[in-house]
Amino acid sequence: MIPRILALTVFDAHTISALAETIWRHHYADIISPEQIDYMLAQRYQPELIKEQVLNPEIWWRKLVLDGMIIGFSCCMLTHKPGELKIDKLYIHGDHQRNGYGALMVADAIEIMRKNNLQSLILTVNKQNQTAILAYQQYGFEITDDSVVDIGGGFTMNDYLMTLTKSNRWNT
Numbered sequence: 001m002i003p004r005i006l007a008l009t010v011f012d013a014h015t016i017s018a019l020a021e022t023i024w025r026h027h028y029a030d031i032i033s034p035e036q037i038d039y040m041l042a043q044r045y046q047p048e049l050i051k052e053q054v055l056n057p058e059i060w061w062r063k064l065v066l067d068g069m070i071i072g073f074s075c076c077m078l079t080h081k082p083g084e085l086k087i088d089k090l091y092i093h094g095d096h097q098r099n100g101y102g103a104l105m106v107a108d109a110i111e112i113m114r115k116n117n118l119q120s121l122i123l124t125v126n127k128q129n130q131t132a133i134l135a136y137q138q139y140g141f142e143i144t145d146d147s148v149v150d151i152g153g154g155f156t157m158n159d160y161l162m163t164l165t166k167s168n169r170w171n172t
Contacts, residue, residue: 001067003101005108006074008061010054011048016063016073020045023091031128039153044089060112064092064101072095074105076112083119085112090123105155106139124159136162 008016022166024037027064032040053059053075072092079086087109113121124147125132133143145161 001072003064003066003104005062005064005104008054008063010051012063013050013054015070016050017045017047019070019073019093020091026094031126036155039155062105064105066096072101072105074109076109079122085109085118085121087121087123089157102135103139121164123162125162127158127160131135133160140164146153
């Protein structure tokens with residue numbers, strides 16, 4: 001029962017899409033409306049989009065596998081700022097949270113940053129998602145800005161921008 005983080009393949013796209021729907025419908029039910037959940041899942045987790053992104057060398061999709069099952073995933077991508085990597089997605093199925101798997105996924109993102117000679121790691125998190133905010137703060141991220149983005153469809157993402165500031169914790 002040792003978890004493994006592996007690169008996502010195009011063959012995983014449907015599994016990730018279904019896992020995202022399960023996680024989002026449970027986790028975000030009290031944070032954003034069901035309509036916004038539907039909209040964002042359709043916008044970000046269609047299997048064809050995932051397949052396209054898996055083939056993009058500036059996007060790193062990862063899967064967290066435990067006992068042969070994908071129980072989580074992450075997606076990191078370069079931003080428009082030189083030297084910066086963004087954790088765009090990081091989700092663990094609710095049945096497997098609070099087991100240290102999020103920290104493993106963050107450590108994997110830091111490794112991607114280092115291997116690609118990047119200098120900073122950022123992410124955004126919904127301002128109402130206190131569980132995730134506290135977890136990211138434990139991993140060494142700090143809130144550094146607000147990020148309010150119109151995503152279309154009459155919906156807005158009201159997030160905090162968080163930046164990894166205590167990277168020495170992750171030196172290996």
